[in-house]
Amino acid sequence: MFFMENLFIGIDLGGTTVKLAFITQEGEIVSKWEIPTDKSGEKIIPDIAEAIEVKMNELSLSKNQFAGVGMGAPGPVNSEEGYLYKATNLGLKEMYPLKAELEATIGLPAVVENDANIAAIGEMWKGAGDGAKNLLCVTLGTGVGGGIISNGEIVRGANGAGGEIGHITSIPEGGALCGCGKTGCIETIASATGIARLAKEALQDQNKPSLLRDQFEKIGEVTSRDVFEAADKGDELAKEIINFITFHLGLAISHVANGLNPEKIVVGGGVSKAGEQLLIPLRKQFERFTFPRAAEAAEFTIATLGNDAGVIGAAYLAKTTLP
Numbered sequence: 648m649f650f651m652e653n654l655f656i657g658i659d660l661g662g663t664t665v666k667l668a669f670i671t672q673e674g675e676i677v678s679k680w681e682i683p684t685d686k687s688g689e690k691i692i693p694d695i696a697e698a699i700e701v702k703m704n705e706l707s708l709s710k711n712q713f714a715g716v717g718m719g720a721p722g723p724v725n726s727e728e729g730y731l732y733k734a735t736n737l738g739l740k741e742m743y744p745l746k747a748e749l750e751a752t753i754g755l756p757a758v759v760e761n762d763a764n765i766a767a768i769g770e771m772w773k774g775a776g777d778g779a780k781n782l783l784c785v786t787l788g789t790g791v792g793g794g795i796i797s798n799g800e801i802v803r804g805a806n807g808a809g810g811e812i813g814h815i816t817s818i819p820e821g822g823a824l825c826g827c828g829k830t831g832c833i834e835t836i837a838s839a840t841g842i843a844r845l846a847k848e849a850l851q852d853q854n855k856p857s858l859l860r861d862q863f864e865k866i867g868e869v870t871s872r873d874v875f876e877a878a879d880k881g882d883e884l885a886k887e888i889i890n891f892i893t894f895h896l897g898l899a900i901s902h903v904a905n906g907l908n909p910e911k912i913v914v915g916g917g918v919s920k921a922g923e924q925l926l927i928p929l930r931k932q933f934e935r936f937t938f939p940r941a942a943e944a945a946e947f948t949i950a951t952l953g954n955d956a957g958v959i960g961a962a963y964l965a966k967t968t969l970p
């Protein structure tokens with residue numbers, strides 16, 4: 648491979664897969680691939696190091712062409728000391744020295760960050776954020792991830808829990824149980840999982856005819872995608888569900904926007920594939936609840952980097968924070 652230097656390794660650690668990429672100073676991906684996440688936790692870091700070595704050999708790259716490693720991980724991260732908290736979901740110990748382990752195993756300087764935060768940084772740098780320095784990123788996937796960038800800096804807060812937009816309480820009493828231990832978080836409503844649950848509940852509680860009911864009776868499952876497709880065909884029940892979701896999401900985002908005054912609100916994750924069908928009602932609700940001057944400044948946009956946002960943001964973090 649032609650000669651390159653000062654490359655970065657971007658890593659996005661997820662519960663199912665680890666996404667990896669070699670990325671240039673300018674944020675271009677040289678190579679990207681993924682490996683399964685070791686469920687026992689023990690081999691997560693050794694697996695990553697091995698995959699990187701194999702790929703370097705494959706591309707005839709050597710370690711001295713790399714300036715550092717950036718990594719995003721699920722859960723609160725203390726970036727300064729490089730610890731991942733609540734890593735037990737990954738089979739790691741409660742407080743895991745992620746940065747130190749990466750550096751020791753890969754042999755390059757490393758920086759670690761929460762996964763939703765690196766996705767927000769990725770979108771700011773190379774994606775829908777288009778360089779906006781005040782940006783809010785909301786990822787509607789299995790859960791609801793959030794990243795807040797203020798003045799070009801990620802908001803980490805006092806102990807790494809900043810930007811957790813998904814856990815804004817939307818149903819103060821009697822809401823569904825959230826993975827965080829609270830109830831009624833926006834994650835229980837606007838995630839793909841939340842939308843599917845709301846659809847199933849609506850089908851069980853109401854007798855209204857619906858395209859969703861036919862499908863539910865046939866295969867016993869309804870997904871968030873089915874809800875948007877049915878609404879697109881004029882299905883009333885599906886439209887009601889979308890109204891409910893966008894009402895709560897617009898309200899939750901308005902609270903953040905009133906504090907941050909963002910230029911861009913980037914919506915990503917699987918649910919964002921609904922595009923304008925999601926953004927138009929969301930924007931309308933957002934405007935109802937946001938301080939008018941802040942609403943005026945904010946542009947809603949769909950994330951453009953997809954699954955690459957994390958690795959690109961991780962590389963940016965390595966580029967801008969490592970010595």
Ligand SMILES: [Zn+2]
Nearest residue numbers: 814825827832
């Ligand atoms: Zn929660």
